[in-house]
Amino acid sequence: MLFCVSQAPDYEPTLPVSEKTNPLTRDIDQASASSIVKMLKACDTQMFQEGAGRTYQRLFSDQVITTMMEVAKRVEVILKDPEDSLIVLSGCGTSGRLAFLLGSGFNKELRKMNQNPIYFYIIAGGDRALFSSQEAPEDDPHLGTLSLKKICEGKKRVLFVGISCGLSAPFVAGQLEFCLQHPDVYTPVLIGFNPAHQARDEHIPGCSFTFCSVVQRMQEFAKSQKAFLINPAVGPEAISGSSRMKGGSATKILLEIVLSAAHAATFSHTPVTYKGILQHMRAYEATVDMTYAQSEGITTLVEAAGQSLRCGRSVCYLGWGSLALLALIDASECHPTFGAAYKDVRGFINGGYRDLNNSEGALTSLGPEFGIAHEDFLHSFLPSLNDQDIVLLIYTHSDDVSEVVKLARRVREKTSNLHAVYHQSDGDPAASLQQEDISKLCLSTLDFTWSSSASGCLLHMWELSTKLVLNAVSTGAHVLKGKIYRNHMIDVQVTNSKLYHRATRLLQKLSGCPEPQCEEVLLKAVYQVEELSMDITSSDITRHTHAARNTTQVVPLALVCLLTGCSLMEAKSHIKRQPIIREAVAVIIDMS
Ligand code: F1P
Secondary structure (H helix, E strand, O other), X not given: OOEOOOOOOXXXXXXOHHHOOOHHHOOHHHOOHHHHHHHHHHHHHHOOOOOXXXXXXXXXXXXXXXXXXXXXXXXXXXXXXXXXXXXXXEEOOHHXXXXXXXXXXXXXXXXXXXXXOOEEEEEOOOOHHHHOOOOHHHHOHHHHHHHHHHHHXXXXXXXXXXXXXXXXXXXXXXXXXXXXXXXXXXXXXXEOOOOHHHOEOOOOOOOOOOHHHHHHHHHHHHOOOOOEEEOOOOOOOOOOOOOOOHHHHHHHHHXXXXXXXXXXXXXXXXXXXXXXXXXXXXXXXXXXXXHHOOHHHHHHHHHHHXXXXXXXXXXXXXXXXXXXXXXXXXXXXXXXXXXOOOOOEEEEEOOOHXXXXXXXXOOHHHOHHHOOEHHHHHHHHHHHOOOOOEEEEEEEOOOOHHHHHHHHHHHHHHOOOEEEEEEEEOOOOOOHHHHHHHHHHOOEEEEEEEOOOOOOOHHHHHHHHHHHHHHHHHHHHHHHOOOEEOOEEOOOOOOOHHHHHHHHHHHHHHHOOOHHHHHHHHHHHHHOOOOOOHHHHOOOHHHHHHHHHHOOOHHHHHHHXXXXXXXXXXXXXXXXXXXXXXXXXXXXXHHO
16 A cells, blocks of 8 residues: 655654554563553553654644644634534544544533534444444545535535544545635545655545645645644554554544634633643543553453453443443444454443434444444343353443443343443542442442543543543453454454555565465455456455455465465364464464
8 A cells, every 4th residue: 555655764664653563562462461451551651752853743742732723713713603604523434433422522512502513423334334344435535525515515614624543544535625625615624643744645546636645735725724734643553553542542632622622712711722722632641641540450351351252252331421432432343453243342322322313313223233222232132141241331420320220230130240430520429329339249340530620521531531441441352362463453354445455464564475465365365265266356456345345354364375375265274273363373473
């Protein structure tokens, strides 16, 4: 895959920061639960490292803070005069899910103040992509443009925020390009976590632009504040390319700071200032520290979740409010990242779709994996629960804690493997008796008590903290299950062009074979054939990634073939004998 990386001075020079391997996690696949949590802590802490002397902009860089202020002021202008205006947040996968979370949260704020909602979200693949992996639409710039045009019809002013952690999604590139062509109405803002020169420069079928060329045009427009780029590097992901982790957290941090500053300026007469933005950023840094101060408790959860996955059972998140939404998001990412089945990690939210307010309404008819309410849990999940399944209660003291107690009791009848992640602010003893009841029912309780005088919205901090805990649980548990090789997603799905290229690169790295050979074997695994037909070799990536939706363990199979020279059939039986992918691969790599 092409990136404009000519200026990159460091290791893995052909890769942008978001795709590089992180030296801190090189041995994560061999680590204990407690070492995994330590490594994740070190990686997350990297987000806030200062920029001095570095080639790349970082979260605290002057340019980043200044641009955040400028965007906040644009939001403020719209909030003060919302007539015929919109703020659109858009992205693919995790980035689109966070667009939904943020848009819903800030609309809720507006409603509380009797204001009309002004935020709209777009996620590639539509609402079903909120809770399931829909990687293919990410490759379609026209779909991106169409969805943007549709919701903005008749509007006179649109602030468009395109999120692509890797500066890579064609869906978002199409939308940004459209905005640049209509500057009278649209002001584009790009959020991502690579330096601009590392944006993806691969040809997009049917288009005259690449993500990189769009970024270059945005840089030109930015000189006259007709476009904005907020793209600090936050360091490579703990699991290479897993932008759901730091990329997702940093997206949430940046946008919450910008939108909160704009809301404060509009509704509480607190002007947007450099110092204010900086302080808010420090509050998030403190949240990361506060969260990992409970590393021991997180380790207990990782260990228990890993145990459940190892014996083929489930990890189940039972959440309340927006924390439950983060749980649903975390669960939905396990399929594309680890090749997990939807039953492996499930999330449930009180109130189900009723409370979500997503634009397409209830999606329950799409299949059992879209049953996300607590009632769905009670009907379809609870009856078959046993001690090998882990259940996590995720809530805050502002939720109806008596409901949590009730549900905890029902779960406890089926499994003792019950745990709680709980947030409260200091000086709020109201729910403490019920909390004691819950703690008695649970094997472990992660109790986060936050200072109510801290700067920043507490709910936002609780959400980030929950995201970090759940990312650690699902990532750590899959590492313990053997789904990661070194720090690579060995069982990654190849369902869009970014993932296809990532898989080819990984095969090259682990097998040492040349790229054409790796791609040939990858295709054999995708199409489940021993020989490639002309029809296959003459097809484009879109068709390959489409075919890959129906196959599993594509990368492990291809790797076994490459390392041993065996047939696909033989590779399959090897993996069947050793279903722990990491071990199946490690055995052969050690022998070769
Ligand atoms: C978008 C995304 C990721 C997902 C997977 C495929 O990436 O959907 O959220 O985890 O890696 O790509 P990006 O456009 O935000 O870089």
